[in-house]
Amino acid sequence: MTRQVIGKKGEKVPERLLWIDPAMGVAGDMFAAALIGLGAPEDGLVAAMRAAGRTVGAVDVRVRLTSLPDGTPARYLDVTVQEARPPLLIADAPVMLVQALTATGVEGVYGDFALRALEILCAAERVAHGAAEPEMVPTRQVSLSIIGHAHTPYRHAAPYQPDAGAGVREGAFYIELDPAYAMGLSGLETFSHIFVISYLDRSHGYGLRVRPPWRKDSARFGLFATRSPNRPSPIGLTRTRVLRVEGNRVITGPLDLFDGTPILDLKPFVRSLDGIEGEASCAADPGNDGWLEGSDHLELHRRGIPHDHPGGGALHEAQDIILDVTGAAWGLQALEVDLNAVTCLSPVQVGGGTVEGGSHGRLPVPAPATMAILHRYQIPYATGPVKAELLTPTGAAILAALAPTFLSRGGGIPTGMRVGVGLGQRDFGYAYPNALWLYLASKGRE
Numbered sequence: 014m015t016r017q018v019i020g021k022k023g024e025k026v027p028e029r030l031l032w033i034d035p036a037m038g039v040a041g042d043m044f045a046a047a048l049i050g051l052g053a054p055e056d057g058l059v060a061a062m063r064a065a066g067r068t069v070g071a072v073d074v075r076v077r078l079t080s081l082p083d084g085t086p087a088r089y090l091d092v093t094v095q096e097a098r099p100p101l102l103i104a105d106a107p108v109m110l111v112q113a114l115t116a117t118g119v120e121g122v123y124g125d126f127a128l129r130a131l132e133i134l135c136a137a138e139r140v141a142h143g144a145a146e147p148e149m150v151p152t153r154q155v156s157l158s159i160i161g162h163a164h165t166p167y168r169h170a171a172p173y174q175p176d177a178g179a180g181v182r183e184g185a186f187y188i189e190l191d192p193a194y195a196m197g198l199s200g201l202e203t204f205s206h207i208f209v210i211s212y213l214d215r216s217h218g219y220g221l222r223v224r225p226p227w228r229k230d231s232a233r234f235g236l237f238a239t240r241s242p243n244r245p246s247p248i249g250l251t252r253t254r255v256l257r258v259e260g261n262r263v264i265t266g267p268l269d270l271f272d273g274t275p276i277l278d279l280k281p282f283v284r285s286l287d288g289i290e291g292e293a294s295c296a297a298d299p300g301n302d303g304w305l306e307g308s309d310h311l312e313l314h315r316r317g318i319p320h321d322h323p324g325g326g327a328l329h330e331a332q333d334i335i336l337d338v339t340g341a342a343w344g345l346q347a348l349e350v351d352l353n354a355v356t357c358l359s360p361v362q363v364g365g366g367t368v369e370g371g372s373h374g375r376l377p378v379p380a381p382a383t384m385a386i387l388h389r390y391q392i393p394y395a396t397g398p399v400k401a402e403l404l405t406p407t408g409a410a411i412l413a414a415l416a417p418t419f420l421s422r423g424g425g426i427p428t429g430m431r432v433g434v435g436l437g438q439r440d441f442g443y444a445y446p447n448a449l450w451l452y453l454a455s456k457g458r459e
Contacts, residue, residue, distance in 0.1 A: 029348055029349050029350050029351060029453055029454070029455055030350075030351060030354050030355075030356070030453070030454045030455070031345075031348075031350045031351075031354075031355045031356070031415075031451065031452070031453055032355075032356045032357070032358070032426060032427075032430065032451070032452040032453075032454070033355065033356070033357040033358065033412070033415075033417060033449075033450075033451055033452075034357075034358045034422070034426065034449075034450040034451075034452070035357065035358070035361040035362060035403075035404070035408075035412070035449060036358070036362055036422070036450070037362055037398075037403055037441075037445060037446065037447060037448055037449065038361065038362050038363060038364060038402075038403025038404040038405075038408065038449070039361065039403075039404055039405070039408030039409070039411065039412055039449055040337075040403075040404075040405045040407065040408045040437055040449070041333065041334070041336075041337025041338065041340070041341065041405065041407035041408055041411060042089070042090040042092065042333070042336075042337055042340075042435070042437070043089070043408070043435035043436065043437050043448070043449040044337070044340075044341050044408065044411055044435060044449060044451070045058060045062065045090060045337060045340035045341050045344055045435065046076065046088040046089050046090050046433075046434075046435030046436065046449075047088070047433040047434055047435030047449050047450070047451040048340075048341065048344030048345065048347075048348065048433060048435075048451065049076060049088055049344065049433065049435075050086060050087070050088055050432065050433025050434050050435065050451070051344075051348055051431055051432075051433035051451055051452075051453045052348060052431065052433075052453070053343075053344035053347040053348050054347060055076055057343070057347060058340055058343055058344050058347070059074050059075070059076060060117075061117040061118075061119070061339055061340060061343040062074045062090075062092075062336045062337075062339060062340040062343075064113065064116045064117050064339075065113035065116070065117060065335050065336050065339035065340070066335070066336050067116075068109050068112045068113045068116070068335060069109055069335050070094065071094075072092060072093065072094050072336065073092070073093040074090060074091070074092050074093075074336070075090070075091045075093075076088050076089075076090060076091070077089050077090075077091055079436070081434060081446055081448065082443050082446070085432065085434055086434065087434035087435070087436050087446075087448060088433075088434070088435060088436065089435065089436035089437065089438070090340075090435075092333070092336065106131055106135055106334070106335075107128060107131060107132070107135075109335055110127060110128060110131050110335055110338065110339070111128070111168075113335055113339045114127055114128075114339060114342065117339055117343055118343075119339065119342045119343050119346055120346075121346075122352050123342045123343075123345050123346035123352070124342065126341075126342055126345065126352055126414050126415070127338045127339060127341070127342035127414075129414040130338050130341070130407075130410045130411050130413070130414035131334065131338055131410070133386060133389075133390075133410040133413045133414055134334065134382070134386075134406055134407060134410035136385075136389075137382040137383070137385040137386045137389070137406060137409075137410065138382050138406070139243075140381070140382070140385040141380070141381035141382040141384075141385055157212070157277050158277070159212065159275040159276065159277065160190050160191060160194050160276055160277065160278065160279075161188055161189050161190035161191055161194065161261075161275075161276045162188070162189055162273050162274065162275055162276060163186075163187075163188055163209070163211060163268055163270045163271075163272070163273070163274040163276055164186070164187050164188070164189060164272055164273070165185065165186050165268050165270055165271065165272045165274075166185050166186075166272070167270070167271050167272055168271070168272050184264055186253070186264070186265045186266060186267055186268045187262050187263060187264045187265060188209065188262065188263045188265060188268075188276055188279070189261060189262050190261045190262070190263075190276070191261070192261050194261070195260060195261035198258050198261070198263065198279075201255060201258055201263065201279070201281065202255060202257060202258045204255055204281040204282060204283075205254060205255060205282070205284075206252055206253065206254050206255060206281075206282035207252070207253060207255055207263070207265070207279050207280065207281055207282055208250060208251070208252055208279070208280045208281075208282055209249075209250070209251040209252075209253060209265075209268065209270075209276065209279060210248060210249070210250055210276070210277045210278040210279070210280065211248070211249040211250075211251065211270055211274050211275065211276050211277060212247065212248060212249070212274070212275040212276075212277055213242045213244075213247035213248065213249045213274070214247075214274065214275055215271060216242050216243050216244065216247035221235065221236050222234070222235060222236070238303065248277065249269075249270065249274070251268055251269055251270065252282055253265045253266045253267065253268055254266035263279065333407065334407055337407050337411075338407070338410075338411070341411055348453065350453070352415065354418075355415045355416070355417040355418070356417055356418050356419075356420055357412065357415075357417035357418070357419050357420070358419075358420060358421070358422040358424075358426075359393040359394075359419040359420065359421060359422060360393045360394050360395040360422075361387075361392055361393065361394045361395070361404055361412065362394070362395055362396075362397060362398060362403050362404070363378065363379045363383065363387075363394050363395070363396055363402075363403055363404040364378050364379075364396070364397065364399055364400065364401045364402050364403035364404065365378050365396045365397055365399070365400045365401070366378050366400030366401060366402075368380055368401075368402040378396075378400075378401070378402045378403075379394070379402075379404060379409075380402065380405075380406060382406040382409075383404055383405065383406045383408075383409045386406065386409040386410060386412075386413050387404075387409060389413075390412075390413040390416075392409070392412060392413065392419075393419055398445055399441050399445055401439060401441070426452055427452075427454065429454065430452040430453060430454040431452065431453045431454070432450060432451070432452055433450075433451045433452075433453070434448050434449070434450055434451075435448065435449045435451070436448050436449075437449075
């Protein structure tokens with residue numbers, strides 16, 4: 014057993030330190046298998062991955078025990094897909110992962126890690142397949158003050174147009190300002206509606222040409238001709254009803270925002286200036302609906318009918334991703350690993366050659382999504398030592414989400430650490446085992 018110290022309010026502080034040696038890359042299944050070698054309960058981790066699999070389709074997971082040529086015990090995961098499902102939409106992936114984490118009891122910092130890994134992977138997939146533009150940083154930037162936060166029932170999925178008559182309980186939607194701004198609400202209750210200007214902090218990546226996900230054709234439009242939430246400056250604009258003002262809180266009608274969304278500003282809706290459909294003030298210059306003219310989808314917005322916007326790309330190996338990330342998070346939680354003190358030896362070996370990319374054909378190694386993560390998170394890497402994919406997109410996302418300290422491999426691993434080895438499915442011969450090495454130690458080892 015490892016020691017634990019007591020932190021604030023009596024919570025336990027993890028005392029176990031994780032080291033990663035990606036001398037032959039990283040893959041999600043190898044990472045989970047190596048955690049079992051470190052002591053994560055095999056039955057529990059396998060059950061967690063099976064439960065995660067049920068959220069996206071039936072799968073079976075088994076652990077095979079073998080050994081490296083030097084006698085070191087090693088494990089690999091044998092995952093069998095028993096029920097194939099269509100590719101999972103990127104927009105739906107976080108919801109599915111939350112269901113998996115809830116079903117398996119993964120929570121706190123370990124749940125946050127899993128969601129961050131998926132978030133990183135989804136953003137990379139958008140970049141890789143043209144739905145986002147990498148490294149597009151404006152030359153000039155400004156900073157804005159966050160004056161408060163939105164509070165809604167939506168934790169992990171939010172409708173784009175909530176219905177005011179959808180039976181949502183009284184007070185479910187409100188905006189809470191920092192008390193320092195409370196005086197600025199004086200007189201707001203005299204208006205029937207307000208514009209809520211928000212910072213869409215869950216927006217990831219953007220493309221300058223967008224294919225609306227609800228359209229059945231392949232037409233693309235300029236980003237600024239759409240209302241996509243994924244923008245260079247992800248600012249949201251919502252009009253909602255003011256129900257009442259209570260101190261530093263504005264109780265509102267429905268908001269199409271996640272709970273906790275940062276609020277940048279509130280502005281009153283002035284009917285005589287802003288106008289509404291059918292008002293005389295709009296008659297002289299009624300405007301039009303642009304390329305949305307006649308769209309059934311636009312009618313859903315106009316009538317305030319709740320609906321989802323699928324799309325943003327698809328995860329073609331969704332089952333593997335949800336399983337691997339859940340398994341990694343469950344194992345890290347079971348081992349009580351300190352996620353603030355992870356170390357990784359560098360460089361990360363990525364392999365070489367090409368890899369089969371499904372509908373995208375043959376892709377160079379590293380795959381485009383993997384390369385996007387390597388560049389975005391400045392992960393030190395090297396090609397080789399074999400011509401095969403050693404670092405998968407999921408493996409790269411797990412590394413990036415752990416945000417380890419990178420140390421040169423020349424310094425070696427401290428002695429006396431427990432070792433866990435996870436194997437992949439490839440055979441590269443005696444000199445290059447398809448393996449990931451993880452090491453675990455306790456703080457203050459004697």
